[in-house]
Amino acid sequence: xxxxxxxxxxxxxxxxxxxDEMAALTPGLLKEMRxxxxxxxxxxxxxxxxxxxxxxxxLFVCGTAxxxxxxxxxxxxEPTAEDNYFQPGNNPLPVDTPQGPLGALICYxxxxxxxxxxxxxxxxxLLVAAAQWPASRLEHWRALLRARAIENQVFVAAANxxxxxxxxxxxxxxxxxxxxxxxxIEAGAGEEAAxxxxxxxxxxxxxxxxxxxxxxxxxxxxxxxxxxxxxLSSKFKDLRAAGRRLVFTNGCFDILHPGHVTYLEEAxxxxxxxxxxxxxxxxxxxxxxxxxxxxxxxSRARVLAALGCVDYVxxxxxxxxxxxxxxxxxxxxxxxxxxxxxxxxxxxxVIAWGGEVINIPLVAGCSTTSVIERIxxxxxxxx
Numbered sequence: 001x002x003x004x005x006x007x008x009x010x011x012x013x014x015x016x017x018x019x020d021e022m023a024a025l026t027p028g029l030l031k032e033m034r035x036x037x038x039x040x041x042x043x044x045x046x047x048x049x050x051x052x053x054x055x056x057x058x059l060f061v062c063g064t065a066x067x068x069x070x071x072x073x074x075x076x077x078e079p080t081a082e083d084n085y086f087q088p089g090n091n092p093l094p095v096d097t098p099q100g101p102l103g104a105l106i107c108y109x110x111x112x113x114x115x116x117x118x119x120x121x122x123x124x125x126l127l128v129a130a131a132q133w134p135a136s137r138l139e140h141w142r143a144l145l146r147a148r149a150i151e152n153q154v155f156v157a158a159a160n161x162x163x164x165x166x167x168x169x170x171x172x173x174x175x176x177x178x179x180x181x182x183x184x185i186e187a188g189a190g191e192e193a194a195x196x197x198x199x200x201x202x203x204x205x206x207x208x209x210x211x212x213x214x215x216x217x218x219x220x221x222x223x224x225x226x227x228x229x230x231x232l233s234s235k236f237k238d239l240r241a242a243g244r245r246l247v248f249t250n251g252c253f254d255i256l257h258p259g260h261v262t263y264l265e266e267a268x269x270x271x272x273x274x275x276x277x278x279x280x281x282x283x284x285x286x287x288x289x290x291x292x293x294x295x296x297x298x299s300r301a302r303v304l305a306a307l308g309c310v311d312y313v314x315x316x317x318x319x320x321x322x323x324x325x326x327x328x329x330x331x332x333x334x335x336x337x338x339x340x341x342x343x344x345x346x347x348x349x350v351i352a353w354g355g356e357v358i359n360i361p362l363v364a365g366c367s368t369t370s371v372i373e374r375i376x377x378x379x380x381x382x383x
Contacts, residue, residue: 125154
């Protein structure tokens, strides 16, 4: 089948002073895309402003049967204040199409190789990229597109804007690249339609020689995420120097349940690295009484460390994590929505050094206490 790729926000541009107006055009534009895809029996990929519980820069893939799926821009470009208007997407998965899984990237996403690799591991043999890439960084455009193709052994079809807008000259030079990095076709700096046939056999032959897309062994030991506070303090200095936004939360996490996991996933999304301060056994007993915890501190730490959203775990003995927060100096402090910002331990300190305190809604009906009660009620019954 034929795949047609359009540049980033091809119909509206960013027009950040009119985002609501531009987003209101999306349903009509998307309908036109669906009709074009059906009329010409093609896959048509292009991004729009999508308003859905926030504003997203979303690439839609339309086929003969309608919208196959969508990919929301993951990495927002802060130098042009994209993060002031848009929400970043989650779940960067390929779009299922009649021709097979189709991977997608939107402009700045191209600089984050894990986004392409994750979609290739899900079966994508073609990555499409929609961009408003500036002419001043045209060599980066070429190099990154070839890198994504070579390292993942996939075809890459990339559409870039041309002309100027908002004082930026765009680079054009849309191109299609083979899995071995060969540039199959490259447009010029102006408006141009470029067409090329993709030989699926070329991909199979390359991967038959050696395959970088298939091997995904797990080489990590999650227990290595557990550190002393002193070790983390030193490590955090390096992470801050690298520009990473550090997130801290704490809790007992005695019997891990879906509410805990949902909360921790959302906490991790607030920054670049999540450390969980875990109440020690002595700390839990002081707070909840002699019958708790059910699971000892080492067991609780090991289970937390196995979660993909958790980067580090450290155990503290005090009833509150204030000393730990002062030592680690996170930029973002997260607590459940059942706590007011004023009552969150460490909140005042984090705000004082320029950080942020965030409340996250809890999952209704999920608590360790209720799990324990259900176990007690089941005692003596077959379970």
